[in-house]
Amino acid sequence: MTTWIDASCILIVFFSLSILATYRIVGMIQIYALQSFVLSLMPLFLHAGNVSSRDIVLSLGTMVLKAGVVPFILFWAIRRISMRSEIKPIIGLGSSIVCGALLVAGAFWVSMSLRIPGKAAADLGLPCSLAVLLLGFMIMVTRTRAVTQVLGYLIIENGIFLFALSLFDSMPTLIEMGILLDIFVAVFIMAIVLNHINEEFEQGPDPEKQVKPREVF
Amino acid sequence: MLILITLIPFLCGLSVLLPVTRMFRIRLFVIVSFVHSISVASFWCSRPTPEFQGYLVLDALGLLFLSVISFLFLSVSVFMLGYFKHEKRNSRTFTACLMFLLCTMTVVTLSNHMGLLWVAVEATTLFSAPLISFHRTRESLEATWKYLLICSVGIALALMGTFFLAIAAHQVDSLMLPAVLSGASALSVNWLKISVIFLLVGYGCKLGLAPMHSWKPEAYGRSTGMTSVLMAGGLTQCAFLALVRVSQICFKTGLGQFYGSILILTGILSLIVAAVFVLGEKNLKRSFAYSSIEHMGILVLGLGLGGVGIFGALFHVINNALAKVVMFLTAGSVAQKYGSANSSDVRGVIHLYPVTGILLIIALFGGTGMFPFATFHSELMIINAAVMSKRYLLAGTIVLSLGIIFIGLAKIVLGFVYGRSTEPVLPKRENAIMNAVIALAAALLVVLGIWMPAPLTRVISDAAALIGSTP
Numbered sequence: 214m215t216t217w218i219d220a221s222c223i224l225i226v227f228f229s230l231s232i233l234a235t236y237r238i239v240g241m242i243q244i245y246a247l248q249s250f251v252l253s254l255m256p257l258f259l260h261a262g263n264v265s266s267r268d269i270v271l272s273l274g275t276m277v278l279k280a281g282v283v284p285f286i287l288f289w290a291i292r293r294i295s296m297r298s299e300i301k302p303i304i305g306l307g308s309s310i311v312c313g314a315l316l317v318a319g320a321f322w323v324s325m326s327l328r329i330p331g332k333a334a335a336d337l338g339l340p341c342s343l344a345v346l347l348l349g350f351m352i353m354v355t356r357t358r359a360v361t362q363v364l365g366y367l368i369i370e371n372g373i374f375l376f377a378l379s380l381f382d383s384m385p386t387l388i389e390m391g392i393l394l395d396i397f398v399a400v401f402i403m404a405i406v407l408n409h410i411n412e413e414f415e416q417g418p419d420p421e422k423q424v425k426p427r428e429v430f
Numbered sequence: 431m432l433i434l435i436t437l438i439p440f441l442c443g444l445s446v447l448l449p450v451t452r453m454f455r456i457r458l459f460v461i462v463s464f465v466h467s468i469s470v471a472s473f474w475c476s477r478p479t480p481e482f483q484g485y486l487v488l489d490a491l492g493l494l495f496l497s498v499i500s501f502l503f504l505s506v507s508v509f510m511l512g513y514f515k516h517e518k519r520n521s522r523t524f525t526a527c528l529m530f531l532l533c534t535m536t537v538v539t540l541s542n543h544m545g546l547l548w549v550a551v552e553a554t555t556l557f558s559a560p561l562i563s564f565h566r567t568r569e570s571l572e573a574t575w576k577y578l579l580i581c582s583v584g585i586a587l588a589l590m591g592t593f594f595l596a597i598a599a600h601q602v603d604s605l606m607l608p609a610v611l612s613g614a615s616a617l618s619v620n621w622l623k624i625s626v627i628f629l630l631v632g633y634g635c636k637l638g639l640a641p642m643h644s645w646k647p648e649a650y651g652r653s654t655g656m657t658s659v660l661m662a663g664g665l666t667q668c669a670f671l672a673l674v675r676v677s678q679i680c681f682k683t684g685l686g687q688f689y690g691s692i693l694i695l696t697g698i699l700s701l702i703v704a705a706v707f708v709l710g711e712k713n714l715k716r717s718f719a720y721s722s723i724e725h726m727g728i729l730v731l732g733l734g735l736g737g738v739g740i741f742g743a744l745f746h747v748i749n750n751a752l753a754k755v756v757m758f759l760t761a762g763s764v765a766q767k768y769g770s771a772n773s774s775d776v777r778g779v780i781h782l783y784p785v786t787g788i789l790l791i792i793a794l795f796g797g798t799g800m801f802p803f804a805t806f807h808s809e810l811m812i813i814n815a816a817v818m819s820k821r822y823l824l825a826g827t828i829v830l831s832l833g834i835i836f837i838g839l840a841k842i843v844l845g846f847v848y849g850r851s852t853e854p855v856l857p858k859r860e861n862a863i864m865n866a867v868i869a870l871a872a873a874l875l876v877v878l879g880i881w882m883p884a885p886l887t888r889v890i891s892d893a894a895a896l897i898g899s900t901p
Contacts, residue, residue, distance in 0.1 A: 330600040330618065346590070353583070362579060369586055377593055 217258040222341035224251050225375060226317060229348040229368055233313045234306055241364050242287045245371075249279035252371055255378050275374075283367065291360055303355045313348055320344035338376065345372030431478045432486045435469050436536045438462060443529030447522065455525040456510050462529060463500070463507040466536075470500040474885060480542070484606065487542040490892035494744060495671050496539040498751045502663045503532050505755050505867050506656045512863035513656065516766060516856055524564050530557040531660065538668040544605040544675070548585070548592050551636060551672055554665055555581045561657040562649050573648040580645045584635025588672075591628030595679075598622040607675065614682035622679070626689055629676050630696070636669035639696045639730060640703035643723045647707075650719035651771070655762015658715065662722040662758060663751035670729050670747065674897060677733055681898030686736065693734030698824060700727030701831040708838035714764065714771040717842050718757045721797050724835050725750045728812055731828065733897075735815040740894045742811025748886075749804040749878065755871040757793040760786065763864050764846065769855040773842055778851030782858050785865050787847045792872045794843040798836040804878035 228248035235241045253275035256268040304312065320343035329339060346369055353365030442462045446455045473493055480487040488496070506528075514521060534557060537550040555578070563574040596605055598621035602613035610617070635642040650658040673693075680689040704724035711717040729750065732743025763786055764779060765771040780787025799805040809832065816825040 327620075327624075329597055350583075359575065366579070366583060366586070369583065373586060373590055373593070376590065 218255065219337045221251050221255050221258070222337040222375065224248075225371065226341050226344050226348075229345045229352075229371075230310065230313050230317070232364065232368065233348060233352055234310050236306065238291055238358070238360055238364075239288075241361065242284050242291075245287075245364055245367060246280050246284040248368075248371060249283070250276060252374060252378070253280055255375070259378070279371070287360065287363070303357065309351070309355055313351060316347040316351060317344040320347055338378075342372045342376035345369075345375060348372075431469070432481045432488060432540055435466055436486075436533050436540070438465060439529045439532040439536070443526045443533065446525050446529065452514065452521050455521050456507070456514055459525050459528060460507040460511065463503040463532070466532065467500045467504045470497050474889075484608075485543050485546055486537075486540040488540055489542075489896060490889050491671065491674060491744075491896055492539040494747065494889055494893050495667060496536065498667065498748055499532075499535050499539065499664050502660060502751055502755065503528075505759075505871060506659055509759055509864055509867045510656060512861040512867075513654075513762070513766065515861070519565065523560050527557045527560045528660070531561070531664075535664055535668050538671060542607045544592055544595060544607065544610070547672055547675060548589055551588070551633065551669060552582075552585045554668055555585055555636065558657070558661060558665055561660070562653040564654055564657065567652070570652040573645075573652040577645040577649045580642065581636055584632050584642060586632070587628050587635075588632025591625045591630075591632055594621055594625035594628060598625055607678070610679055611682050614679065617679075617683050619683065619685065622683060622685060623688065626676060626680060626685065627692070630673065630689075630692060633669045633672045633676075634696060637666050637673070637726050637730070638700075638723055639726055640700040640723065643700065643703065646723055647711075647716045647719040650722065650758070651713055651716035655715075655758045655760075655765065658718070658758040658762070659754055662719075662725075663754040666722070666726055667729075667747055667751065670726070670733075673730070674733060678897055686898065690734040690736055693730045694821075694824065697727045697729075697731035697734055698827055698831075700724065700730070701828060701835075705831040705834040705838070708835050709841075711838065711842060712773045714761050714773070714776070714842060714846060715758070716771075717839055718761055718797070721757065721835060721839060722754065724831070725753070728809060728828075732808075732812040732815065735812065735819060735821075737815050737818065739812050739815030740897050741890060742808050742815060744890045744893050745811065746805070746808035749808050749875065752871050752875040752878070753793075753796045753803070753805050756789065756868055756875065757797045759864070759868050759871075760789045760793045763861070763868070764790065767854045767856045768852065773845050776846050776852060777849035778847075780847050781851045782854060783860055785860050789865065789868050789872070790843055790847050793868075794839055796872060796875050798839055799832065800836075802879045803875045805875070807879055 225248055228244050228251070232241050232244050232248075235244060253272050256272045256275070257264050259268060302309065321340040324340040324343055327339060329336070349365050349367075349369030349372055351365075352368060353362050356362060356365065439462050442458055446458060470493075473488060473496070477493070478488055531554060534550050534553040538547060538554065541547040541550055559574050559578050562577060563570045592605070595610075598618045599605065599610050599613065599616075600618065601616040602609050604610070631642070638646040650662065653661075677686070677689055677693075680686050700723050704720045704727065708717050708720040708724075711720065725746070729743050729746055732739040732746060761771060764776060767783065767786070768776045770776060779790060796803040796805060799809040813825050813828055816822075816828060
């Protein structure tokens with residue numbers, strides 16, 4: 214079963230890298246959904262073939278929330294935005310892949326010196342989750358649109374989830390917290406809707422602004 | 431009892447979502463805050479027993495922070511009675527979020543489990559965000575966005591830190607605070623160090639410590655005075671409580687020196703950043719936001735210096751909250767009267783609104799830590815802690831930064847108060863309820879500066895003893 218876990222870990226890092234190399238927002242959301250789908254299968258591999266009911270619940274919950282609801286809300290959110298692609302990434306796509314690869318290497322290098330008690334040294338959980346975390350940060354920093362920043366945040370969150378999943382199967386409360394963070398994501402996306410009001414305003418000049426440059430309190 | 435004081439605000443928060451009148455919502459909020467304060471006051475006589483399988487416990491530290499939060503909500507709710515007389519916007523989301531915020535902040539002060547603490551702090555971020563964009567202006571939406579983005583990423587890092595802490599406490603196999611503290615010798619020091627750094631950065635974002643402070647001037651500058659009070663006095667201090675909990679673990683495991691030095695570094699950096707940026711500021715609320723960054727720096731410095739500094743920091747938690755009530759509520763009242771908080775739009779407040787003008791001056795002196803306000807004493811204690819630990823350069827930098835911040839704030843506040851008056855948008859009438867709330871907080875700040883009640887001293891000493899001795 215470790216092969217499955219390792220394969221999933223590497224796939225998740227790979228998906229983060231490909232989001233970094235994607236130009237269209239729709240494509241980015243699709244890759245995010247795929248990544249979350251792989252992530253949601255991981256609880257099933259954790260106990261070497263013995264799947265308990267808690268694993269199934271966790272897996273299903275993650276799948277519905279992360280691979281279903283969140284991408285759906287994101288698609289719904291960008292429906293109103295006219296520009297479907299990232300206009301100007303701060304770093305070009307080619308160089309951002311190189312930077313991303315460097316970050317992945319860095320994550321593996323850092324985790325070489327960290328040994329988790331009770332885990333084999335070759336375990337991929339820690340380096341992969343660190344790599345996903347860093348890539349998420351990179352997406353957040355280099356992309357300018359609000360939706361892509363949220364995607365960056367979601368990838369950071371997937372990295373943390375991966376970390377929690379591959380390191381703790383004996384700590385139910387922590388995993389519950391991870392799910393709580395997911396609920397948070399749903400609320401977070403409501404903020405996008407708010408931001409949309411903002412973007413709708415930006416379509417034309419604000420009449421209030423032209424009359425008098427005063428704030429309303 | 432503990433579950434009750436968290437559930438009541440939550441249920442009332444749900445109930446105001448129903449279609450009821452605007453003033454009913456606000457009156458309900460006043461009642462909820464009043465009930466909350468009464469229950470918290472009763473805790474000073476007899477401490478409640480742990481509840482919810484030991485997840486909710488009220489220790490001396492929790493009691494101190496809970497009382498501060500309860501007072502903040504009470505004063506804000508009464509202030510709202512006056513404020514909403516001239517406010518046309520619907521209060522539904524606003525009051526609901528306020529009550530949810532009261533609920534989650536209460537959980538922060540009560541939580542005895544590092545995971546629950548994280549969940550509660552994160553929930554406070556969510557419920558405070560809609561408060562910032564109460565007036566749906568473009569700028570306030572932008573501020574909300576910035577706040578949400580920075581704080582949620584920060585809080586995600588704190589979650590990572592909590593997981594690292596769980597690895598460090600591998601042998602304890604629990605994140606309950608008493609279990610971690612009693613098994614402190616079994617913690618893995620290396621993992622604990624990583625965990626501490628993540629937790630500090632994560633909760634530091636929420637606290638608005640430099641260099642993670644950039645959301646603060648935006649959020650406080652664009653939101654109403656009430657929101658700023660609750661954020662500067664309540665929300666950020668909740669995050670400070672999280673840092674205090676981390677320091678409890680650090681002092682037990684002998685990492686006090688390590689943690690203390692990082693705290694001192696971020697604390698002094700916050701002071702310097704506040705001092706540099708406050709000088710060029712043209713907006714009253716934004717300049718008060720820099721003052722908030724300064725106060726957070728002072729709190730963190732006190733915690734990092736240890737010894738008398740810890741006592742000073744805990745005392746400063748109370749004083750900071752009171753000072754913020756005076757500062758931001760006055761600023762909110764001025765902004766409502768003039769429709770702006772920019773120095774170009776507002777001058778000569780004292781000629782049209784004498785009481786508000788005087789309150790502005792009091793806010794200046796209270797907020798910058800002048801005698802006889804209690805902020806003076808707590809800041810002095812922390813500077814004293816720096817001198818006693820022979821960090822003379824640090825003490826000098828603190829004093830210098832405080833001086834510069836005083837000049838910066840004085841410049842803008844005096845410009846507001848004096849000069850030829852500009853035309854306000856509201857009738858030239860003072861609002862008695864709003865002024866009474868601010869005056870009460872100012873009076874309390876003076877009283878605490880002159881005389882400290884014995885029960886308060888005892889609780890602060892107990893709380894300081896919980897954190898541990900000098901690093």
